Amino acid sequence: MTDQLTPVLTRNWGTERSWMIDSYLNQGGYAGLKRALTLTPEAVMNEVKDAQLRGRGGAGFPTGLKWSFVPQDNPNPKYLVVNGDESEPGTCKDIPLMMASPHTLIEGVIISAYAIKAHTAFIYIRGEVVHPIRRVRQAVTEAYANGLLGTNILGSGYDLDIIVHSGAGAYICGEETALLNSLEGRRGQPRLRPPFPAVAGLYASPTVINNVESIASVPSILAYGKDWFTAMGSEKSKGFTIYSLSGHVHHPGQYEAPLGITMRDLLALAGGIRPGHELKFFTPGGSSTPILTADDLDVVLDYEGLAAKGTMLGTKAMQVFDETVSVVRTTKRWVEFYKHESCGKCTPCREGTWWLVQILDRLEKGQGHPGDVDALLTVCSTISGKSFCTLAEGAVACVTSAVQHFRSEFEAGLTTPAWELLPYGASSAFAQADSEVAA
């Protein structure tokens, strides 16, 4: 009998005033830091490397390996930047983490910064969420007051300052080089790589950028050891992670489980699809990952399992849609998102997303032109792989996968409005009478 869910990061979220340092310390908090400070930075890095922690922000790059790219002979200061610009549609794990247990993140920041020998760390949080920002700021203040930040942390001789920075509304700043530009007080547009941030990042200095959840996973690795961590998960995807289920599931929310759970099991834990309905399609890792359908329930939700299905684990954000939902409508809204969030730097993305919306808009209205569905795919291939960052790849992924699985529904858009095919009110979370969907 094994545990299907393994609350580690989420375990204290419901406790009394969990965001306060006293509560966190009482629950064993900062034990990982205390151990880390008895080790050399290299040993800490190796522990994380050996734990095989992989980035939880989308790309899944090994965290310890990323840290090891920081050239320690570079005379410039080293920086750690935490990416809390959580904006990928469907993703909603970092915000509650920062709200409920900001000290988990701060402990992770201190350990990680120690490992790469940084003395300044930044936590970049999207601006549209004021309360988590308050909580993180207060936690930083508490940490200073308790000798966990500042000079000579816990008598170790190690110094670290944390600066909490609010964004101002730009999905693109979740892309690490755009985030760095933003943090330097510039427009958040991605940079050409190389040089990679590990060599020339913030202020052209060696910089590590990690997602909130990746950093928050570090304290437990130090506290309980790499063997504990690698005992969870699947062969190449070790440890636990937070899966975010939203949409037409009976109990949407955050489910922390070992990597490698199947979608079928995860859905069952969330009470299944809302009563009286059945699964139509879902995103495995946010809207930038190709969608899957009810045929894919047994897919293994780890980095390899989803890659085998031609999609990605991404941010582990399962947006779940039942049979009432128009895939044309949904795809159009996703692409509108990418159009709105394209930073405008690369022409294929800036113009291509605009064209996709034009075509999807007429398909939704039932006014599609002959050949529109193929035109969608043509535009997608014109966008894909031709820009600095992966925003465009995400925009394209939802379109190509939706057409692949539901082509007939797109074809119907030549004659029938999507809301006639699948009345929108039926998808709503509240009573249809209350929704008055305009047609």
Place this chain on the structure above:
Amino acid sequence: MSDHEFESFFPQSGSIDMQDQSSAIDQGVIDQLTAIAARYPQKRSALMPMLHLIQAVDGRVSPRGIAVCADLLDISEAQVSGVATFYTMYRRRPAGKHHIGVCTTALCAVMGGDALLERVEQKLGISAEQTTADGLFSLERIECNAACDFAPIMMVNWEFMDNMTPAKAEQLIDDLTAGRPVASTRGPQLTSWADSERVLAGFDDGQANAGPSAGPASLAGVQVAAQHGWTGVPGPISPTDIESAAAKPKAATPKAQPDSAPPKAAAAKPAPQPASVEAQQATPEPKAEVAQPTPEPTTAVPKARSAKSAKTPKEAK
């Protein structure tokens, strides 16, 4: 080449409104802006929080605000404008006292966000991206705000209003109009957009302790784990500690606890009351000993569910 009408890529774009030169920026504000710049290793990094403060003071990014930022940071006004017009939260026209955002990205739209936005527009008598004549409300159609498990989502002054319905939205607007207190579902009582902008600029408003630790959806998994007695860590806290009424005490962990785990932890576990158990739990705090507070995991640590356990599908849906 095509039959479409030209439409601006950013319908609300355009530069800073140079017609409106009004500003409330005084020396006190300039001192605060200077203090923000001092937080960073390189002062230009302070531009974003500085612009948040500018709009908290002036209700939008004002021409004077642009000039002041440029002056303090030794960059050009064009560079400041370039940043101010890139990010959607910076306003070129005044926001209302309360700024309402309704999420209509795919999932929220499908879950009722479209209907919600329509109702709010009707109620306020304005369209998205406009401000009411009395200056009380501005409305924005927002993109995904990282709360999909609480869909459909509405933000007021960038505080969460979870699981909204049109009826709840109307009530909220009535309450705010009448000056009745309204609290965020996961945060403090709503005051104003300008107050939130001041927090984003880095100034404490003393509200960090308002609201719950987490909303119900954030705790969904922890509650299921508690019901089954599933744990993630061998540490002193167990999921039975969560406040959830749904959490029922479990008898004993089937897994071995690490030897070095403080025995108190195990003893305290079956505490049946759903109230805070932290008082009793205070003991295992890994205080002074820097040496190794970390129990090395023994054999039966919470295990991976690797391939084989796919056999427990429960009922599919």
